[in-house]
Amino acid sequence: xxxxxxxxxxxxxxxxxxxxxxxxxxxxxxxxxxxxxxxxxxxxxxxxxxxxxxxxxxxxxxxxxxxxxxxxxxxxxxxxxxxxxxxxxxxxxxxxxxxxxxxxxxxxxxxxxxxxxxxxxxxxxxxxxxxxxxxxxxxxxxxxxxxxxxxxxxxxxxxxxxxxxxxxxxxxxxxxxxxxxxxxxxxxxxxxxxxxxxxxxxxxxxxxxxxxxxxxxxxxxxx
Numbered sequence: 001x002x003x004x005x006x007x008x009x010x011x012x013x014x015x016x017x018x019x020x021x022x023x024x025x026x027x028x029x030x031x032x033x034x035x036x037x038x039x040x041x042x043x044x045x046x047x048x049x050x051x052x053x054x055x056x057x058x059x060x061x062x063x064x065x066x067x068x069x070x071x072x073x074x075x076x077x078x079x080x081x082x083x084x085x086x087x088x089x090x091x092x093x094x095x096x097x098x099x100x101x102x103x104x105x106x107x108x109x110x111x112x113x114x115x116x117x118x119x120x121x122x123x124x125x126x127x128x129x130x131x132x133x134x135x136x137x138x139x140x141x142x143x144x145x146x147x148x149x150x151x152x153x154x155x156x157x158x159x160x161x162x163x164x165x166x167x168x169x170x171x172x173x174x175x176x177x178x179x180x181x182x183x184x185x186x187x188x189x190x191x192x193x194x195x196x197x198x199x200x201x202x203x204x205x206x207x208x209x210x211x212x213x214x215x216x217x218x219x220x221x222x223x
Contacts, residue, residue: 011075023195118155
């Protein structure tokens with residue numbers, strides 16, 4: 001396992017990806033971060049390199065950039081609200097697998113950490129559309145020849161102070177986070193904890209490939 005990480009991160013212009021990015025930038029166990037976005041993140045840091053790439057369904061032109069890194073934190077994703085199953089499947093499963101397959105072909109030494117979601121259906125046969133699609137994505141990612149693959153299933157997330165990209169509802173419910181966490185400790189965590197947990201498993205592994213909220217708490221608490 002690597003002592004320090006060189007991380008590829010997607011989704012840095014979204015709430016989850018930005019929160020994980022902020023943890024990577026301040027964490028001494030992360031040496032460098034490559035973020036790949038459709039639009040500029042607005043961040044500048046000595047550790048940080050940014051590539052702008054519009055079409056994540058075709059990453060062949062940037063695939064050579066995947067060399068030299070030992071972890072990927074895949075935080076890119078869309079909501080299923082208002083989407084048909086074929087549309088959500090394409091933007092979740094097809095997009096993620098295309099990027100991951102291209103990455104594994106260039107650099108199998110990567111520990112691939114995929115942000116899924118609490119309630120994901122690993123059987124792929126449940127009634128909830130998004131959960132089935134996420135479950136298939138998790139399962140097929142774990143078949144790729146990476147050094148390791150982990151599926152993170154966060155629930156309610158508290159943003160990190162200073163974040164620019166917040167889902168509207170979180171702007172109003174953030175103050176209620178302590179209440180939710182006390183009542184539902186297995187459902188609520190902070191984005192700082194998620195980032196720390198991803199760094200920990202990429203460095204040292206974990207007993208389970210599927211990381212639930214209680215695992216996130218445990219991993220984030222490690223020194």
